[in-house]
Amino acid sequence: MADQPHSSIPVKENCYMVGRRNPDALLQCNTYLFQLGGNGPGSLAWCVDPGSQLDFSVVRQNLVHHLGAIERLQFFTLNHQDPDVVGNLAPLSEENTSLSGLVSEDAWRLARHLGARPRQLHFAHRFQGEDIRLPGGHTIRTVPTPFCHFRGALAFYEPESRILFTGDLFGGLNDPGRLQLWGEEEDWPGIAIFHQIYMPNREAVAFAIRQIRALSPPVEIIAPQHGFALRGDFMHSVMDRLEKLPVGMDRLPRELDDAFLAQYQQVFQNLIDAASARLGRQTVVERLRKARSDTPEAADWVRITRDGAELLTHGLHVLPWAMDVLSRGEDTSFHERLKMIVLHSCHRHNIPLPMIAPGTEGQQPDEWIG
Numbered sequence: 001m002a003d004q005p006h007s008s009i010p011v012k013e014n015c016y017m018v019g020r021r022n023p024d025a026l027l028q029c030n031t032y033l034f035q036l037g038g039n040g041p042g043s044l045a046w047c048v049d050p051g052s053q054l055d056f057s058v059v060r061q062n063l064v065h066h067l068g069a070i071e072r073l074q075f076f077t078l079n080h081q082d083p084d085v086v087g088n089l090a091p092l093s094e095e096n097t098s099l100s101g102l103v104s105e106d107a108w109r110l111a112r113h114l115g116a117r118p119r120q121l122h123f124a125h126r127f128q129g130e131d132i133r134l135p136g137g138h139t140i141r142t143v144p145t146p147f148c149h150f151r152g153a154l155a156f157y158e159p160e161s162r163i164l165f166t167g168d169l170f171g172g173l174n175d176p177g178r179l180q181l182w183g184e185e186e187d188w189p190g191i192a193i194f195h196q197i198y199m200p201n202r203e204a205v206a207f208a209i210r211q212i213r214a215l216s217p218p219v220e221i222i223a224p225q226h227g228f229a230l231r232g233d234f235m236h237s238v239m240d241r242l243e244k245l246p247v248g249m250d251r252l253p254r255e256l257d258d259a260f261l262a263q264y265q266q267v268f269q270n271l272i273d274a275a276s277a278r279l280g281r282q283t284v285v286e287r288l289r290k291a292r293s294d295t296p297e298a299a300d301w302v303r304i305t306r307d308g309a310e311l312l313t314h315g316l317h318v319l320p321w322a323m324d325v326l327s328r329g330e331d332t333s334f335h336e337r338l339k340m341i342v343l344h345s346c347h348r349h350n351i352p353l354p355m356i357a358p359g360t361e362g363q364q365p366d367e368w369i370g
């Protein structure tokens, strides 16, 4: 082992986080070095997600500290093709011309544009996990985590240490000063926000978590490419919460609600006017007032006045709720008429349509407002 200064952080025996901790950044990039089999004969030096060019000097220095020379690095894996994952592969494979790697073909098609020319590549199966036999008799398992956050994203599992390297999945933003490797409860908001920004939807995350829970032997450590490594109760608690967290496109309707609030308020008034024409304004106000008291969250959605009501927020979701409230007990044609008024009014304002297409009737809004 060389004796130059280093800043790597141990994860488990023979495994280190060799990335840079940047106190000025809210996103830390984790690169890992795993010396499979230690330093002895048959050992294999594996670099997980070589990292960002911005961190190259630190990553290189840490690798040299553990290996003695970059030439001793033998193997790399890439979770996906982003520059914060692949950036350092070009200089590493230039300095070490015998480097070989394992990646999904979908990721490599894009990653190669960053200029890396490793000696040898193995393409892992895109859709199902497989055990990969490595030189020296070591085995790692690929765990596809499709669309988390790339179609061909691959996690890698080392079953002896029970460490799973997950790329961006389970990554997190760090609050200033939270530069430690192991995640704690107060790091959860940064993990949640990271997934809300970078993961496409809850289904993709939940699918990946199901694959991870099914691994045998069970995972002990989750080592993502950003932020915090996870273990113990906190790891399981993060999995439980991420499985249910609305992320990416799940949040889109809420953003649309905010962006088009003024237009949804006008559509809401059209609905109130149309219902009042049949029921009378007083009945409309009474029905809304009663529904509002039956549904506690509705106090945030709608303000009831002496002779009407005003939409406050969540237009995309509140419109079907209000439509249902106003047509309750009335004949189907009245309900259909209100539906058409809402749809046409949205169309006129050129805003996204609420979920009132056939097949969603009767659905309670609290089923989709979290």
Ligand SMILES: [Fe+2]
Binding pocket: 080, 082, 149, 168
């Ligand atoms: Fe990424």
Ligand SMILES: [Fe+2]
Binding pocket: 082, 084, 085, 167, 168, 225, 226
């Ligand atoms: Fe990343």
